[in-house]
Amino acid sequence: DAKTTQPPSMDCAEGRAANLPCNHSTISGNEYVYWYRQIHSQGPQYIIHGLKNNETNEMASLIITEDRKSSTLILPHATLRDTAVYYCIVSWDKLSFGAGTTVTVRA
Amino acid sequence: AAGVIQSPRHLIKEKRETATLKCYPIPRHDTVYWYQQGPGQDPQFLISFYEKMQSDKGSIPDRFSAQQFSDYHSELNMSSLELGDSALYFCASSRLTSRGETQYFGPGTRLLVL
Numbered sequence: 515d516a517k518t519t520q521p522p523s524m525d526c527a528e529g530r531a532a533n534l535p536c537n538h539s540t541i542s543g544n545e546y547v548y549w550y551r552q553i554h555s556q557g558p559q560y561i562i563h564g565l566k567n568n569e570t571n572e573m574a575s576l577i578i579t580e581d582r583k584s585s586t587l588i589l590p591h592a593t594l595r596d597t598a599v600y601y602c603i604v605s606w607d608k609l610s611f612g613a614g615t616t617v618t619v620r621a
Numbered sequence: 622a623a624g625v626i627q628s629p630r631h632l633i634k635e636k637r638e639t640a641t642l643k644c645y646p647i648p649r650h651d652t653v654y655w656y657q658q659g660p661g662q663d664p665q666f667l668i669s670f671y672e673k674m675q676s677d678k679g680s681i682p683d684r685f686s687a688q689q690f691s692d693y694h695s696e697l698n699m700s701s702l703e704l705g706d707s708a709l710y711f712c713a714s715s716r717l718t719s720r721g722e723t724q725y726f727g728p729g730t731r732l733l734v735l
Contacts, residue, residue: 546721557726611663
């Protein structure tokens with residue numbers, strides 16, 4: 515049973531910001547919102563995570579709504595190497611991967 | 622920075638053979654997770670260990686077993702291999718911090734059962 519809902523695919527122009535939405539209306543109080551990406555059968559790569567507050571690191575920003583029922587991952591300046599499947603996961607231990615969003619960055 | 626190490630990276634086995642996959646976590650990480658990713662599928666949780674004890678179990682076949690050793694490395698043992706076991710097997714390691722427990726994945730072992 516999927517705990518998150520993401521659009522199946524998204525295109526983005528190189529150099530532009532990519533905003534990836536995720537719905538997680540059944541998130542529990544102790545669950546974090548994690549974002550991972552997987553580039554062509556490589557190991558999933560951790561991007562960012564948060565509990566309630568917005569977060570930013572060198573890769574991305576994470577915006578979590580006040581009710582915690584949805585979030586947005588922002589890649590500020592997409593490059594061709596950001597083409598990947600992006601997974602939004604709510605968890606406090608094991609990760610349950612859903613279908614993810616296939617992001618294609620085009621030149 | 623040190624990452625999760627998995628060996629072997631590629632493995633080819635015949636049906637009904639056995640296979641052992643190894644995972645070496647990031648230093649000071651005490652928790653190991655195993656995931657299986659079949660062709661065209663998303664990773665699925667198999668089993669996890671915390672401080673050498675099994676902490677959770679997912680859809681892991683009875684033919685598979687795993688353990689975590691005193692140096693925190695983990696091994697996934699797979700017996701009576703079937704064609705359907707052909708998949709990528711990822712190991713992830715983590716440790717609990719004030720910001721939760723972020724898992725970092727290894728590069729995976731690609732298992733092909735013929």
